[in-house]
Amino acid sequence: MLPEIETARLTLRLAQPGLERAMAAFLAANFEGHLDRWSPPVSPAFFTERFWAERMAFAVDEYHADRAARFVIQPKGGPEGEVIGTANYTNIVRGAFQACHLGYQVAASHEGRGLMAEALHAAIPNSELVLLPDVGHQCNLEAPEPFNAELRRFLHAVV
Numbered sequence: 001m002l003p004e005i006e007t008a009r010l011t012l013r014l015a016q017p018g019l020e021r022a023m024a025a026f027l028a029a030n031f032e033g034h035l036d037r038w039s040p041p042v043s044p045a046f047f048t049e050r051f052w053a054e055r056m057a058f059a060v061d062e063y064h065a066d067r068a069a070r071f072v073i074q075p076k077g078g079p080e081g082e083v084i085g086t087a088n089y090t091n092i093v094r095g096a097f098q099a100c101h102l103g104y105q106v107a108a109s110h111e112g113r114g115l116m117a118e119a120l121h122a123a124i125p126n127s128e129l130v131l132l133p134d135v136g137h138q139c140n141l142e143a144p145e146p147f148n149a150e151l152r153r154f155l156h157a158v159v
Contacts, residue, residue: 002016002063003063003069005071005122005123006076006122007121010073010074010075010115010118010119010122011073011074011075012122013071014059014070014071016060017056017057017060019072020052020053020055021049021052022072022081022082023052023055023056024048024049025082026085028047029107030105030107031047034108038105068090068091068100069089069092070087070088070090071089072086073085073086073106073116083107084106084107084110085104085106085119086104087103087116087120088102089101090103104116104119104120114131117129117131126158130154
């Protein structure tokens, strides 16, 4: 059974075969002028269902090998198959020191609603969701004092 996480507004599904069309459509609609500024250059194949069919199968293999968990984010009750973002936990390290890399992206049409914060909070056990008003992607730089205050409060609670 592959993981699926539900929130009040979202469904997070492990990237898997059957989602390649929706993933290709998400990237075709959002890459140029939005996601491209944070992404490495890609080939035209990156926007094809064939490319994503291979990647989706690989994502399932990575999950079963405990190397990665790559989620597609879909609106709960939204259009069938629509992808509005992704959250990828990769290079997973287990043992006494547990860590991973986190990469995420959200559709331009869905920015500014707290959807990615909601998705990441749901997917990270023991996390705490704190929304800082009028702050975007780089909250530690955009609002350092409230960010540091919340971080200190959280660390004092768990350490």
